[in-house]
Amino acid sequence: MNNYHLGTKCVQGGYTPGNGEPRQIPIVQSTTFKYSTSEDMGKLFDLEASGYFYTRLQNPTNDMVANKICQLEGGTAAMLTSSGQAANFFAVFNIAGCGDHIVASSSIYGGTFNLFSVTMKKMGIDFTFVSPDCTPEELDAAFKPNTKAVFGETIANPALTVLDIEKFANAAHAHGVPLIVDNTFATPVNCRPFEWGADIVTHSTTKYMDGHGAGVGGCIVDSGKFDWTKHAEKFPGLCTPDDSYHGITYAEKFGIEGAYITKATAQMMRDLGSIQAPMNAFILNLGLESLHVRMKRHCENGLAVAKFLSGHDKIEFVSYPSLPGDKYYDLAQKYLPNGSCGVVSFGMKGGRKAAEEFMKHMNLGAIETHVADARTCCLHPASATHRQMNDAELEACGVYPNLVRYSCGLEDAEDLIADIAQALDKV
Numbered sequence: 001m002n003n004y005h006l007g008t009k010c011v012q013g014g015y016t017p018g019n020g021e022p023r024q025i026p027i028v029q030s031t032t033f034k035y036s037t038s039e040d041m042g043k044l045f046d047l048e049a050s051g052y053f054y055t056r057l058q059n060p061t062n063d064m065v066a067n068k069i070c071q072l073e074g075g076t077a078a079m080l081t082s083s084g085q086a087a088n089f090f091a092v093f094n095i096a097g098c099g100d101h102i103v104a105s106s107s108i109y110g111g112t113f114n115l116f117s118v119t120m121k122k123m124g125i126d127f128t129f130v131s132p133d134c135t136p137e138e139l140d141a142a143f144k145p146n147t148k149a150v151f152g153e154t155i156a157n158p159a160l161t162v163l164d165i166e167k168f169a170n171a172a173h174a175h176g177v178p179l180i181v182d183n184t185f186a187t188p189v190n191c192r193p194f195e196w197g198a199d200i201v202t203h204s205t206t207k208y209m210d211g212h213g214a215g216v217g218g219c220i221v222d223s224g225k226f227d228w229t230k231h232a233e234k235f236p237g238l239c240t241p242d243d244s245y246h247g248i249t250y251a252e253k254f255g256i257e258g259a260y261i262t263k264a265t266a267q268m269m270r271d272l273g274s275i276q277a278p279m280n281a282f283i284l285n286l287g288l289e290s291l292h293v294r295m296k297r298h299c300e301n302g303l304a305v306a307k308f309l310s311g312h313d314k315i316e317f318v319s320y321p322s323l324p325g326d327k328y329y330d331l332a333q334k335y336l337p338n339g340s341c342g343v344v345s346f347g348m349k350g351g352r353k354a355a356e357e358f359m360k361h362m363n364l365g366a367i368e369t370h371v372a373d374a375r376t377c378c379l380h381p382a383s384a385t386h387r388q389m390n391d392a393e394l395e396a397c398g399v400y401p402n403l404v405r406y407s408c409g410l411e412d413a414e415d416l417i418a419d420i421a422q423a424l425d426k427v
């Protein structure tokens with residue numbers, strides 16, 4: 001599959017049926033798997049043989065779909081998780097624990113910000129948030145001796161800042177740690193962070209990958225390029241024996257291509273669960289089959305709506321990375337030359353009240369916390385997803401009180417624009 005273009009991988013990646021086998025991926029709706037001898041099963045528990053034994057850790061349907069996403073991102077190993085939140089939690093917790101520190105872009109999804117700054121902080125992991133626009137010097141200054149990873153979003157939800165992946169990767173590597181990039185909004189159709197130096201990619205597959213608002217899910221992909229053994233003192237979980245697996249050292253036994261995902265599967269999934277249901281993986285795969293076709297349309301609609309809004313006198317500002325003149329236009333041209341995403345953020349003149357008023361008059365754009373769906377949806381983050389943040393925190397992550405997040409679906413752009421126009425007229 002690796003020699004094919006991206007669209008072909010979207011359609012046929014991850015699963016190649018043999019003679020007489022189902023054309024569509026089978027849904028292995030089974031919690032458990034049968035073995036002939038206890039010795040056979042024992043080998044699985046020792047990670048001496050590969051195979052399935054319990055769906056809390058691994059399931060064949062999930063692995064086919066994870067394999068497709070792995071091929072799309074150009075990675076060496078991947079796993080599905082029950083949600084994007086689980087993906088980002090596992091991606092970090094797999095290599096950081098109590099007493100460790102992470103450098104993260106301040107411009108990230110509100111749920112991830114909470115996960116890091118509240119829940120993982122309680123677990124003893126310390127985060128330093130840096131502006132995605134920081135200088136290399138400022139970024140460098142954020143590192144500590146106990147820093148274990150750097151985290152950012154290719155296109156931040158909902159601020160739509162574009163991460164300078166090379167800048168963040170260089171800083172991470174100079175300090176001997178991996179860069180984890182949440183690539184949810186761009187999808188591998190529009191950006192493959194590994195090509196720019198990222199080491200781990202995460203997804204909320206709930207968004208464009210599923211694309212139809214049908215199933216919550218997440219994914220973690222490893223580039224297989226970060227050499228944990230070169231920084232063994234920083235990553236004892238990967239480079240020293242795991243007593244819960246008879247003293248296996250993941251980096252030795254599974255190499256740099258497989259150590260990270262094997263540990264996340266064998267240890268994190270075993271202990272914490274949070275696997276994607278096989279049925280959801282099947283639904284996700286239906287979405288992936290048309291991802292390359294849909295992303296093009298989402299981006300066309302996004303650009304058309306952004307252009308319309310930028311010429312409207314009730315609009316204070318428009319953020320859309322592919323719009324000429326946008327603060328992130330140059331970075332978008334570099335990292336997202338074929339388009340960014342279907343999400344447009346804009347600020348209403350008249351502040352928070354005007355934004356709330358505008359939302360009431362939308363017909364096609366439904367008010368939802370969801371985003372990146374076939375159906376257009378919109379959200380006022382300051383009164384919903386980012387409600388818990390004070391104004392200073394909102395500003396720091398680029399989510400202003402008058403900001404509306406408008407997620408262009410797959411409808412006709414003319415209808416979306418007409419709907420926005422009539423709603424703006426009523427404000």
Ligand SMILES: *Cc1c(COP(=O)(O)O)cnc(C)c1O
Pocket residue numbers: 083084085086088109111112153156157182184185203204205206207216217218
């Ligand atoms: C939605 C989202 C998440 C969280 O994903 P869930 O599937 O909702 O748990 C993480 N990162 C980004 C960028 C998102 O948009």
